[in-house]
Amino acid sequence: MMDAIVPPEDVTFDFRTLSARDRYKLMIGTVVPRPIALVTTVDPQGRINAAPFSFFNCLSADPPILALGVENHPDMSFKDTALNIRLTEVFTVNIVSHAIAEAMHVCSVPFAAGRDELQAAGLTAMPGSAVASPWIKEAPASFECRRHVTLELGKSRQIILGEIVFAHYHDDIIDTERMHIDPAKLDAIARLGGNTCSTIRDRFEMLTPTLAEFEAAMAGAPDRDS
Numbered sequence: 384m385m386d387a388i389v390p391p392e393d394v395t396f397d398f399r400t401l402s403a404r405d406r407y408k409l410m411i412g413t414v415v416p417r418p419i420a421l422v423t424t425v426d427p428q429g430r431i432n433a434a435p436f437s438f439f440n441c442l443s444a445d446p447p448i449l450a451l452g453v454e455n456h457p458d459m460s461f462k463d464t465a466l467n468i469r470l471t472e473v474f475t476v477n478i479v480s481h482a483i484a485e486a487m488h489v490c491s492v493p494f495a496a497g498r499d500e501l502q503a504a505g506l507t508a509m510p511g512s513a514v515a516s517p518w519i520k521e522a523p524a525s526f527e528c529r530r531h532v533t534l535e536l537g538k539s540r541q542i543i544l545g546e547i548v549f550a551h552y553h554d555d556i557i558d559t560e561r562m563h564i565d566p567a568k569l570d571a572i573a574r575l576g577g578n579t580c581s582t583i584r585d586r587f588e589m590l591t592p593t594l595a596e597f598e599a600a601m602a603g604a605p606d607r608d609s
């Protein structure tokens with residue numbers, strides 16, 4: 384069933400003595416691929432902000448919770464995304480497809496607060512259905528979220544948990560009978576270490592074997608010690 388894996392020699396790091404920069408480099412190069420949330424928010428005046436975050440994932444389906452890891456600026460001031468979420472309690476996560484990868488990158492430029500990154504990136508802001516923050520028409524899927532809880536980690540980072548209250552999809556990527564998303568049509572991109580991104584175009588199916596299937600396969604497998 385499984386070929387024996389022969390691991391190479393190992394190299395080790397004591398995370399307690401590594402610099403923050405080295406820990407960061409090891410973590411972003413190792414925990415891959417990380418999906419990218421293009422997060423849209425509004426400030427109290429209703430001005431739109433958009434920025435990408437790859438410290439992002441879904442953590443719970445019931446309740447439906449997403450997590451964002453937002454670092455402060457070096458002077459400890461909040462990024463516009465974190466400040467807007469703190470002030471308005473809502474945000475929208477837009478999934479980044481390969482088609483909007485370049486536009487996503489434009490949104491990460493450190494524009495002055497109040498500058499509409501979506502306009503700069505040529506993306507279309509659609510009025511939120513359940514929250515004040517807009518969703519992006521060109522994104523294949525968008526989740527409107529209410530802030531659930533914010534965890535303050537250390538001096539400079541927040542983990543923002545948001546509860547999904549409303550979702551939008553391009554209608555050609557979802558089978559609404561089966562609630563099945565076509566990963567090829569979603570065509571999401573992901574972040575790896577450094578500045579490298581990847582697609583999810585190389586896929587394979589894996590079915591978890593039942594205990595009986597596993598035992599049958601092992602019974603038929605050649606003895607590893609012989």
Ligand SMILES: Cc1cc2nc3c(=O)[nH]c(=O)nc-3n(C[C@H](O)[C@H](O)[C@H](O)COP(=O)(O)O)c2cc1C
Pocket residue numbers: 419432433434435436437438439452453454455461462463464465488490491492493494574
């Ligand atoms: C692909 C990508 C992923 C990023 N992921 C994060 C992240 O997880 N956390 C973070 O604080 N900044 C991240 N950034 C940097 C922010 O997008 C950047 O600081 C942005 O200017 C913040 O915008 P804001 O001040 O409008 O919130 C990422 C940038 C890119 C291009």
